[in-house]
Every structure is written in C-alpha cells, then in structure tokens.
Amino acid sequence: MESQYKSSGNGGMEVGERERGVAVANKRNMRGCDVVLRFFALALTLTAAVVLGVDKETKTVPVTLVPTLPPVNVPLTSKWHYLSAFVFLVVANAIACGYAAISLLLTLANMNGKKGITMIIIFFDLVMVALLFSGVGAAAAIGIMGYQGNSHVRWNKVCNVFDKFCAQAAAAVAISGIAAAAFLLLVLLATFNLHKRH
Amino acid sequence: MASAETPAVPEAEAEAVVESTPPPPTEVEPPPETKTAGDSPSIDYLGLGEVVLRFLLFASAVVAVVVIVTSEQTKNSRPAKFNYSPALIYFVAAVSVLGLYSIITTLFSFYALILKPGFFPQVLSHFIIVDVLLLGIVSAATGSAGAIAYTGLKGNSHLGWGKVCAVYGKFCRYVGASVAVSLFASVVLAFLVLLSVYSLSKKIPK
Numbered sequence: 001m002e003s004q005y006k007s008s009g010n011g012g013m014e015v016g017e018r019e020r021g022v023a024v025a026n027k028r029n030m031r032g033c034d035v036v037l038r039f040f041a042l043a044l045t046l047t048a049a050v051v052l053g054v055d056k057e058t059k060t061v062p063v064t065l066v067p068t069l070p071p072v073n074v075p076l077t078s079k080w081h082y083l084s085a086f087v088f089l090v091v092a093n094a095i096a097c098g099y100a101a102i103s104l105l106l107t108l109a110n111m112n113g114k115k116g117i118t119m120i121i122i123f124f125d126l127v128m129v130a131l132l133f134s135g136v137g138a139a140a141a142i143g144i145m146g147y148q149g150n151s152h153v154r155w156n157k158v159c160n161v162f163d164k165f166c167a168q169a170a171a172a173v174a175i176s177g178i179a180a181a182a183f184l185l186l187v188l189l190a191t192f193n194l195h196k197r198h
Numbered sequence: 199m200a201s202a203e204t205p206a207v208p209e210a211e212a213e214a215v216v217e218s219t220p221p222p223p224t225e226v227e228p229p230p231e232t233k234t235a236g237d238s239p240s241i242d243y244l245g246l247g248e249v250v251l252r253f254l255l256f257a258s259a260v261v262a263v264v265v266i267v268t269s270e271q272t273k274n275s276r277p278a279k280f281n282y283s284p285a286l287i288y289f290v291a292a293v294s295v296l297g298l299y300s301i302i303t304t305l306f307s308f309y310a311l312i313l314k315p316g317f318f319p320q321v322l323s324h325f326i327i328v329d330v331l332l333l334g335i336v337s338a339a340t341g342s343a344g345a346i347a348y349t350g351l352k353g354n355s356h357l358g359w360g361k362v363c364a365v366y367g368k369f370c371r372y373v374g375a376s377v378a379v380s381l382f383a384s385v386v387l388a389f390l391v392l393l394s395v396y397s398l399s400k401k402i403p404k
Contacts, residue, residue, distance in 0.1 A: 084349070084352070126388050134340055141341070153350070153362045194399045
C-alpha cells in the first residue's frame with residue numbers, strides 16, 4: 001500500500017509539473033511570436049516610409065505650345081509630397097514605426113503579463129491597424145486614379161509619364177499593406193492569448 | 199498501519215498525494231446563469247453595451263450607404279454618380295458588408311443577452327476575429343473615399359487635376375457626409391473590439 005501511495009504521488013506530481021511546463025512554454029511561444037511580429041512590423045513600416053519618402057522623378061516632356069513651332073522640352077518633376085494621400089501614408093507609417101519600437105520595448109519589459117499594460121498595448125495596436133489601413137486605402141485610391149485617370153471629372157492619368165514614380169509608390173503601398181496585416185495579426189494574437197488563458 | 203511505521207515516510211507521501219491533486223477551489227464564483235436567474239436587478243453591462251454598439255454600427259452603416267447612393271447630381275448635362283469612381287464603389291461595397299454583418303451580430307448578441315444561459319458563447323467570442331478584419335476593410339474604404347473627396351475638393355495643381363467640388367456642390371457634400379459617418383462607424387467598431395477583448399479577459403472559465 002505504501003508503494004501504491006508512492007507511485008501515485010510521484011505520477012501526480014509529474015503530470016502537474018508537466019502541465020505547468022507546457023502552459024509556460026505556450027505563453028513563451030506566444031510572447032516570442034508577439035516580439036517577432038512587432039519587429040517585423042517595425043521593419044516594414046520603416047521600409048515603406050523610406051521608399052515613399054524618397055520617391056521623386058523628373059522627366060522632360062515634349063510640349064507643343066504652338067503647332068507651327070517644334071515641341072519644347074519641358075522638365076516636369078513629380079515628388080511624393082505633391083499628393084496629400086502619399087503624405088498621409090508616410091506620416092502614418094512613421095507613427096506606426098515609432099509605436100512598434102515603443103511597444104516592442106514594452107512587451108519585452110512586460111514578461112510577467114500585467115493586464116493593464118496588455119490592454120493599453122491592444123488598444124494602441126487597434127488604433128495602428130485603423131490608421132495604417134486607411135493610409136493604404138487612401139494612397140491606393142490616388143494611385144489607381146493616377147494609373148487610370150477619370151474621364152468623368154477630367155483627371156488625366158499621370159503614370160504613363162511618371163512610371164518609375166508610380167511603381168515606387170505602388171511598392172510602398174504594398175509594403176505598408178503587409179505591415180497593416182502584421183498589426184492585425186498582433187491584435188488577433190493578443191485576443192487568442194486571452195482566450196487561451198481560460 | 200501508518201502509526202506503526204516510521205511517521206516521516208507516510209507523512210511525506212501524504213504531502214505528495216495532497217500536492218499532486220489540486221486543492222478544491224475554496225471560493226468558486228457561481229456561473230453567471232445561476233447568479234442572474236433569480237437576481238433580476240444585476241444587469242450584464244458588458245452584454246448590453248455590446249448590443250447597443252452593434253446596433254449603432256448598423257445604423258451608421260445604413261446611413262452612410264443611403265447618403266452616398268442618393269448623391270447623384272447633374273450639371274451641364276454631365277452627371278456625377280458614385281459609380282464613376284472605383285474608390286467610391288469599393289466604399290459602398292465595404293460599408294454594405296459592414297451593415298449586413300452588424301445586423302446579424304446585433305441579433306446574435308441580443309439573443310445571447312435575453313436568453314441568459316450563455317446560448318452562443320463560442321460564436322460570440324469568434325465574432326471578434328471578423329470584427330477586427332472588418333475594421334481594417336472599413337478603415338481602408340474610409341481612407342479611399344476620403345482621399346478622393348479631398349482631392350476633388352482641393353484639386354491638385356501639380357498633376358493638373360481640377361477642383362470638382364466647385365462644380366458639383368451637392369455631390370461633394372453628400373460624399374463628405376457619408377465619409378464622416380463611416381469614420382464614426384470605424385471608431386464604434388474599434389470600441390466594440392475593445393469591449394469584446396475586455397469581456398473576454400474577464401470571462402469566468404467554462
């Protein structure tokens with residue numbers, strides 16, 4: 001009977017410890033995923049802001065002022081800050097980049113999982129999701145307008161002339177979109193964490 | 199038998215047995231269904247807030263869609279409609295999806311509030327995933343329509359895009375109002391997600 005008590009006692013203690021070990025490992029995995037995603041978002045938003053912030057193109061376009069004279073070569077410049085939607089995207093990416101850095105440090109410091117800080121981080125993650133997605137939508141709408149033009153309101157398409165400018169802007173919008181998806185995954189991960197705790 | 203043997207060994211084993219089986223919880227909070235069954239004054243504020251916010255979301259989505267669909271204006275035999283711009287078409291589609299989703303979830307959370315014994319607990323906690331996805335989609339739609347409306351208002355001299363709103367006043371006003379209402383809807387959706395996360399973090403283990 002003593003041996004029976006001994007084996008059950010040791011077995012029970014081992015199972016309990018193993019469960020606790022799995023729970024801690026799960027929490028560490030989730031925390032690790034969180035840190036990796038935040039670093040990823042930091043890198044992506046920085047890249048998108050830089051790529052769009054150095055977007056500039058100058059093209060000499062032959063313009064016929066008068067039909068009798070030969071066409072005059074006029075240098076036309078296109079910079080990113082001529083379009084307010086691109087300005088909005090650069091600013092949104094800069095804000096998201098700064099927030100990703102701060103929240104990365106906060107998450108690393110918050111290893112024991114205080115609930116107040118976690119809720120604040122989730123709130124600001126949501127704000128960043130909305131901000132980045134709206135920036136992507138705005139820049140994409142203006143970009144499509146530049147590519148296709150709109151005959152009803154007499155807005156000409158610009159991207160047939162400034163093709164490198166438009167391609168770089170499209171790349172920046174795509175990178176920013178992936179960064180927005182990363183912030184979305186962060187919010188989902190945080191809610192999954194809370195759900196798993198129960 | 200234990201008293202006849204050395205007391206140290208069975209005591210240690212008893213301790214081990216006691217440690218391995220988790221102690222029964224001394225203070226067990228009663229599950230909400232039995233607590234609120236006979237206790238009518240206790241209002242489930244979180245559930246009520248969720249129903250109110252979801253209905254507000256539905257109302258603002260419907261208002262935004264109706265306002266932008268009725269925003270047609272014709273000047274000098276040249277009409278201006280929302281379906282002349284792909285950004286505005288995406289805006290109408292996204293806000294319509296939001297309206298449809300929000301009426302369904304309003305009904306679900308209303309039933310969950312009325313039929314108290316946690317009727318659809320799993321489904322309600324899965325709504326938060328679609329909520330966050332829709333927040334992204336509706337924010338993108340608001341941004342697109344807002345950018346187009348702003349460019350129509352201010353024009354763009356560098357690209358040779360004229361100010362359209364000087365000509366089509368009513369169209370621009372309606373589109374602007376619709377964008378403002380959908381911005382309000384995005385804020386409400388963000389608060390809804392926060393409320394869901396908060397109530398998820400407070401949930402009693404089932």
